[in-house]
Amino acid sequence: MGCFSSKHIKHMQPEGCEDPVALANETSFTVNEVEALGELFKKLSCSISKDGLINKEEFKLALFRNSNKQNLFVDRVFDLFDIKRNGAIDFGEFVRSLSVFHPRAPESEKIGFAFRLYDLRCTGFIEPDELKEMVLALLNESDLELTGEVVQTIVDRTFAQADSKGDGKIDLEEWIEFAKRSPYLLRNMTLPYLMDITVSFPSFVMNSEVNEADMRS
Template identity: 25%
Template sequence: MRDCPKGYISKQEFSAIYKNYFPFGDSTKYASMIFQLIDIDQNNEIDFEEFIQALNVSAKGTVEERLEVSFKLFDLDEDDRISPAEMLAVVDSIYRMVGPTQVLSEDEDTPNKRVEKVFRLMDKDHDGFLSKQEFLDGARNDPMIMNSLNLYAGMV
C-alpha cells in the first residue's frame, strides 16, 4: 500500500524501482522487458493481481514454471522460439543492468559471447533458433540461468 497506493504501478514507476536495485548500471531496458512480461492484460499497468502472480511463480513456482517464464522473457516476438537477436537483446539488457558489479569468465564477458555460448550448447538441431524444449533442456544445465531462477525462491 505504501509503495503502490493506487493499486497498480506504471512502467515508469516500475523502472524507477529497478533503478534503485541496480544503481551501478542501466536497468531501463530490462525493467521494460520484465514489465511487459508481468503486464498480462497489456494495459501498461501492473495491478496487484498481476504482481502477485509473477511473484508467486518467481518465489514458489517449480523449476519448470520458472523456466517457462524465462522462455517467455527471451521469446520477444512470441513465435515459440528464441533467435540469437532476441537473446542478445535480453542478455545485453541484463549486462547493462548489472554494470561492472559482476566478473564473468572470458567466454561470457560480453553479451555476444554469452549468446554464442548459449546457442553453441543449446541449439541441438543447429537451425539457428532455440525451440522451447531446447531452451528448457539447456537451461537446466546452465548455472547462470539456474542461479537467476533462484533469486526470489522462498521469498513469499
C-alpha cells in the same frame, strides 16, 4: 510520509483486489504472504500515482530508484507482469507474476518465464539477436561492460549448446533441456526474501518513495 498509516496496514489489501485465499490457492504464496504483498503493492502503486496500479515508472522506481532509467530487461519483466497488456500491473497480476520467483515455485514455471523473457518478439523462439539484446541489457542493469567480441562469444556458445536442432533458433523444448543442463540460467529466478515477506520488505521497497531528486534524475 507513506501511502497509508502504519496502524492500519495489518491484513489490509489494495481496494478492489482479489481475495488472498484465492490467490494463495493459485500461487506458491501462503495467505499470510499474499496479505504482506498487499502492503508492498500499496506502497509501490502510490509511489508516483495513487491509482491502485503499478505503472512502468513506479516499477522502474522500485528497482532502480529512478523512474526514467531505460533498460530492456526491466521493460521486458514489466511486460510479462502486465498480463492484461493494459500498461499497468494490478494486484492479481503482481502476485501471480511474483509467484514464479518464490523459492517454492516449480522449476518448470521458472524455465517458462525465463524463456518468455528472452523471446522478445513473442514468436515462440529465441533468436541470436534477441539473446544478444538481453545479454547487453543484463550487463547494463548490473553496470558491467564487456567487449562486443565477448558478448558475441556468449551468444555463439549458448546457441552451440542449446540449439540442438541446428536451425538457428531455440524453441521451448530446446530451452527446457538447456536449462536442465545449465542451472545458472535460473539463478536469478528465485528471490529468497519472498519466504520472509511477512517479516520484512526488501530494501528497495522501503526506499521506493519519490522525492525531488528522484524525479529530477
